[in-house]
Amino acid sequence: MDQTDRLKIAFITPEMAPLAKTGGLADVTGALPKFLSQESHLEVAVWLPFYREIRNKNLKLKSAASNLRLNLFPDETKNTFSICEYQADGFKVYLIQNDYYFDRDYLYGTPDGDYPDNGLRFAFFCLAALQSFKPLNWWPDLIHAHDWQSALTLAYLKHLLNKDDLYKNARSLFTIHNLAYQGIFPPEILGQAGLPDYLFNPEDMEFYGQVNYLKAGLLYAEAISTVSPTYSQEIQRPEFGFGLDGVLRKRSDRLFGILNGIDYQEWNPATDPALPAHYRPDALEGKSVCRQELLRAFNFEPAGQQPVIGLVSRLAGQKGFDLLVKSLDEILKRDFYLIILGTGEKQIQDMLIQAARKYPERFGLKIAFDDRLARLIYAGSDFFLIPSRYEPCGLTQMYSLRYGTIPIVRSTGGLKDSVEGFNPQRLEGNGFLFEKYETNALLAALDLALSFYRQEPYWPKLIDNAFKSDFSWKKSASSYYELYLKILSS
């Protein structure tokens, strides 16, 4: 197929692994374009802010355009940008460079709180991304925007650039990775972002007296997707809707749920350079070496035979730490090691630090963002715990399964769609689930899981089932491709 015949898809996203990451969104936008680009009919490019985190990586970059301006603000430093180009595996990444907005220590804010100008920072990013198509001479057939930070692209397309023929033909898909984060700002932000005042009404971007960026994505995109089939249903109910379930119900005929995948090349216990030893389903000795190394890293007895339960997570309300900490006295009556790696909200951090002090022989805690250690935890643990209150998809259960580690998860969102409860009679299933967000439910799942630990014939079969679970991107990438075609033909 001729290059020019290929459908062009522009990913607009605030994160992309390995360049800039705070959570699973980055893994998805780092991997999905790579797998879509293998499809001969598609050409994908990604737009991302040029954060300090990326600058510090000293990547090989090319200048693609410079001295561009938006004319939103009178102040030059807040108005101009350049575009740097990075060649990723099979696709290009265009980095929007404005040092005033993006050359900062963090992506969204310090541990004490969000940057106060996030509304402007991501309005700038969205408009700059759209206005870079001309200088780059790259016009997408479809714009695929991710989460609230990219949602204003849809508002700009529909309400600012709609008279421009070049933009008029672009179709759009908005993906919700997490409905809880909406980008809510005071009413003045509309004018400051260059959007018309008439959008401040309940049928548009107004939301309880404020402006809601995510709502623009939900209303103005031709289709909406979210990252698991179960979550696509859950968010249409008030308990999971964070005030937007009504909007989503209205658009339910254009709302799709596609389960995320993981990159099986990047995450492979047989080759992962972060691991002290490698292993595969038919040769598991390396997993024991990883286990010992993990116990050593947390100053536990490396030869300890008790089960190791790992957890790697953003420290956020969503992830179920209140339930975990509340249940700890009961949980730690059982004989196992609990190892947690996480970073995020200070309150959860403090709660965990206190709990770890109380159980130094059994509970290992590291407050950090550390990809290497995360991989050692996926590999070296026997079980992996995810007690989330809600979980749009969740990737850590998929990484665990890929590394032969058995997930114990709350049955919600994508966790429900990817973990199948173990059935000891039929020797089927790859993990353990619990329904109620309660200590007793968590304990029951934990006890059931522990009862099979190193027990023949269950344990080898469980590990085998984990390895056989398939969350490669192949399936999900083709679902996105089909969705793109559906949007383009409607």
Ligand code: ADP
């Ligand atoms: P979410 O996007 O809600 O944070 P996911 O399960 O989709 O949850 O993805 C989390 C991703 O972030 C995984 O790649 C996980 O390994 C990574 N991660 C989370 N916390 C840490 C941490 N403290 N250190 C290293 N990696 C982390």
Ligand code: GLC
């Ligand atoms: C969000 C969700 C998580 C999901 C990830 C990638 O951060 O919290 O469940 O896996 O996005 O889609």
